[in-house]
Amino acid sequence: MxxxxxxxxxxxxxxxxxxxxxxxxxxxxxxxxxxxxxxxxxxxxxxxxxxxxxxxxxxxxxxxxxxxxxxxxxxxxxxxxxxxxxxxxxxxxxxxxxxxxxxxxxPPAPWGILHGVRPTKIVHRWLRSGMTPEAVIARLQADYDCSVGKAQLITEVAVRQLPFLAHSDVRRVSIYVGIPFCLSRCFYCSFPSNLLPGREKLRAFMDVLARDLAAAAEDVRALGLTVESIYIGGGTPTSLPNDFFAEMLKMVYNAFYGPTIVEFTVEAGRPDSMSAEKIAAMKAYAVTRVSVNPQSMQAETLRRIGRHHTPEDIVRMVHEIRAAFDVHINMDVILGLPGETAEDVACTVAQVTALAPDDITLHALALKRGSNLRLKMETEHVELPSDAETQRMSAVAVRAVEEAGYRPYYLYRQGYMSGDLENVGYARAGAESIYNIQIMEEHQTIIGIGGAATTKVLGVRSGRMHSVFHAKDLVTYLRDIDIYIEKRRALLRAEYEEETP
The missing domain is CATH 3.30.160.150 (Lipoprotein like domain)
Structure with missing residues (x-):
């Protein structure tokens, strides 16, 4: 229209x-x-x-x-x-x-007028006020025209999160380390990442990252904060060469690892970035959770979206990680990829659940302005599955993961999502990612380090969350690291530093 x-x-x-x-x-x-x-x-x-x-x-x-x-x-x-x-x-x-x-x-939209990244925050507020889950579901339908299915979903997610959020402490924080490199850029991606540069530029990045880590570690120590979880994301952290990857893990481990750590996650992404040496390094530095992101197990789709690996490579990667050490594995699947049908998604999810990961995240394709996919849709008439087909994809995927014993535990939405859907993490009982819950529900300070990282600080004094951002482009991050360190330090001190009499 x-x-x-x-x-x-x-x-x-x-x-x-x-x-x-x-x-x-x-x-x-x-x-x-x-x-x-x-x-x-x-x-x-x-x-x-x-x-x-x-x-x-x-x-x-x-x-x-x-x-x-x-x-x-x-x-x-x-x-x-x-x-x-x-x-x-x-x-x-x-x-x-x-x-x-x-x-x-x-027809009614599945989410009605409920808009925003974190719809579960409304549910948590109502639950804290004493409303029952049944009353929450009814009110979501009445006030937001939310469908009964989506109302039940976000209420189930929020209730499942309650035991994890009950232990939140304003001085307990998590660490995010951004490694802003990938081996290639996927068709749909709009994340601020760079193609992996040569060793000279990588050396410059590692030296700046070391300063960034040391400064954040000093802030944690000086302010008496406790680190609960560490998450290394990107980009694709495993795109780093073997020696740089091991060096990076060692720096992060030395800066923050200790007896309070309950979760240490590395995004491993794709099999063409993995090696036996990187698996050994993750084992050596006590990584507890590895994210493997096939997105699809259809060979033609992988080729279409710019992935340089096969479904068989994904299977081999998971088996090699499992054989090396005891670790939780998360796997991501994207619904709504170009050229796919609900039958393709059913085949993908069947292959993923057969690998028995601990955690499966079902993402709906978010069509971002900065992606090659958006450009090609405008210039080469690349078509996406219809909203109805994407919703069929979601229905078959959700049914398959729930039949395999997984339950939803975190949820978020983005703009321009196919089928007016959502991203949902499903986990086996006891395998839920604490970091994912904390960052989505904004119940904890997240200290961002590295390229394109964001620091989000709870309003311990001010009453509302504040954020500071590292530069998205690599040149600016390397050049202005002292500025970003000081901005982060000032924000942390403003909320956490003890007042002197």
């Missing part, structure tokens, strides 16, 4: 944003006056009541190309336990959502 112009009776950024979110949800595009269009204008007028909790009446005018106009009115109420401003925003969104469903007879 194409509309030439959109008008809203406010320029408030957040209201413009939520109206546009609904347009994106229903694939309604604002094309401008010069573009071909189905309608001339969509006008949204919101009127808020003065009562508490607030109520919003939204008048929507839809102008045809011949100048004729259709008029609609929708009204939604806030809830007594909502922050008034949030109630108004939710009411506006419900009204615009109701307009599109009513006028164009569109």
């Amino acid at each position: 194409k509309i030439r112009s959109l008008t809203i009776n406010t320029s408030t950024e957040v209201i413009v944003k939520i109206v546009r979110e609904v347009l994106t949800l229903f694939k309604a595009e604002i094309v401008g006056q010069a573009g071909e269009a189905d309608y001339a204008q969509l006008s949204v007028v919101n009127r808020q009541s003065g009562c508490e909790p607030p109520s919003v009446m939204t008048e929507i005018l839809l102008f045809a190309l011949d100048g004729s106009c259709e008029r609609f009115e929708f009204s939604s109420d806030g809830a007594a336990d909502e922050v008034p401003r949030a109630a108004v925003h939710r009411a506006i969104k419900r009204n615009v959502y109701a307009f599109f469903r009513t006028r164009f007879q569109l």
Whole structure:
């Protein structure tokens, strides 16, 4: 659906944003006056009541190309336990959502108007207030037009997380180390990573990383913080040559490893980055969890998305890691890859579950602006599976992993997700990743080190989470490392440093 112009009776950024979110949800595009269009204008007028909790009446005018106009009115109420401003925003969104469903007879969206990366945070807030899981599920449907399936899913995830979050301590932190290199760039990827450079530039990166690690370790010591988990991600950390990989692991181990560590994860990614020497290094430095990311077990799909390995290579990689040491293995699968069907996904998940990983993450393809896939869709007419087919993929994948004994334990969403789906981690009982739970629910400070890393600090004093970011591009990170170290240190001290009398 194409509309030439959109008008809203406010320029408030957040209201413009939520109206546009609904347009994106229903694939309604604002094309401008010069573009071909189905309608001339969509006008949204919101009127808020003065009562508490607030109520919003939204008048929507839809102008045809011949100048004729259709008029609609929708009204939604806030809830007594909502922050008034949030109630108004939710009411506006419900009204615009109701307009599109009513006028164009569109089916309900699986997530309704529930938007954002961490929908489980709403569930946790309600559970803390004393609501039962059954009441939470009912309210998600009533307030957010969420389908019963998605409401049950996020409530199940949140309830499963409760024992892990109950042990949270404001001075217990996790460490993220970013290794921003890959052997090649996958078709769908928009992550800030670099193709693996030569040894001279790698040496420069390792020297800067050593300074970054040492500074963060000193901050942890000086502020009396306890490290619970370590996560080495990227990029693909195992893309480093054998000697650099072992050196990197040793530096991280020496900086942070100790008796309080309950989880030490390395993203190993893909088999063309793995070697016996790297497996030995992970064993030597007490890694407890390795992430292996096949994305698909279909040979043609791997070739299509720019992977330089086969499904058989994935199988061999898992067997070699398991034979070398006792470690939890996570495997990732992407739903919605170009050229695939639900039958392809069923075949992939069957092969993945046959390898008996401890943790399987089902990702829905997120079509990002920075990816080669987005570019090729515009220039070479590469097509993705339809939303209906992607939802079929999800149904067969979820059924297969649950029948194999895995249960959902963390969930997050991204923009532009195929099929209006979500990313869900499924694990065997006792194999849940603590780091994944903590970073998704934002119950813990995460100290970021390395290329493109982010530090997120709990608002111990300020009451809200704050973030600082390392540069995404390698040249800037190497050049300005002292600036990033000081920004991170200042943020940690602002929240954690003891006040002197």
